[in-house]
Amino acid sequence: MSVSPLATAQTIMKTFKVLPTVPAAASRAIQLLNESDVDMGEVADILLSDQVMAARVIRIVNSPLYKLLQEIDSVRQALIYLGPQRVFEIILTSCFLELTDSQSRSPLNMQHCWEHAFGVGLVAKKLASFSDTIPLDQAYIAGILHDIGEVILSQQRRDEFTRVLVLARERELDLHQAEMEVFGTSHAEVGGLLAEQWRFPEVYIDVIKHHHGHQPETMSPLTHLIHISDQICLNVGFCCKYESAEQREGEVYGVDMLELERQLAGLGVKRLSDFRSSLAELVQQVKQTVDSIYG
Ligand SMILES: [Fe+2]
Ligand SMILES: [Fe+2]
Secondary structure: OOOOHHHHHHHHHHOOOOOOOOOHHHHHHHHHHOOOOOOHHHHHHHHHHOHHHHHHHHHHHOOOOOOOOOOOOOHHHHHHHHHHHHHHHHHHHHHHHHHHOOHHHOOOOHHHHHHHHHHHHHHHHHHHHOOOOOOHHHHHHHHHHOOHHHHHHHHHOHHHHHHHHHHHHHOOOOHHHHHHHHHOOOHHHHHHHHHHHOOOOHHHHHHHHHOOOOOHHHOOHHHHHHHHHHHHHHHOOOOOOOOOHHHHOOOOOOOOHHHHHHHHHHOOOOOHHHHHHHHHHHHHHHHHHHHHHHO
8 A cells, every 4th residue: 555645754754853943933923924913022022032033134134135225233123124024024034044054964055945945935925916815925935935844854864865856857857756756755745744843824834735736726826826936936047956056057947937827817916027027136136135145
């Protein structure tokens, strides 16, 4: 009898030496985001209670992403200039950075992973801005978090994940397909189980679990949006399976943009020509921001 990918993911997670945690501050911030009244004071206290996180927030605030006219050097100043919504985004961004910072323990190039996650977040947010139904903040956060299982799986099962990368390159598979061949499960199942353990809101758990589904029409609107943004990002070169930028150069994914645009129209995303013309700038923004964080 064949074992389901979910059952395999549960077995794999039992072999993890240390169960990865997200910083308590990030976890609290994700929960706060789902409440209707955001308490600014509480956000500030959360941020100030974690010095590493506060330092990262300052670094991101001063990156080209926010294009501020003056240097920000305290969390309180950041809160005043950017408001709670942007600060939430930054907390989440910090949370992902925290996980990817331990890069020596993963065969993945973490700068590429980070570009991918950040790219999907920004593309999804841009697309959501052309729809009336998908909240911008959820789109960004879902983009940042969608492949969190990949980071963890690659850190925890390094040797097998190295085989995943070799297989993906040799047979021109995407990482999800190569993981299924090597592990019998994928980062989607592992990430979904972790997100449940971290008590992420259901909307994000759904995205993490189902963004590689084969039937986009059965996905929730947010998961479908991330599924599409994921492919757009692969198409512009934000992919994680190569060690160096040179190897990654010239990778062609053959993504059917017309089909994606048909699906976006079905999701209620309008002004696709505006999106198309903003994409090059978005790609530049992602590259500059990631360079400034990693540089
Ligand atoms: Fe994925
Ligand atoms: Fe992805």
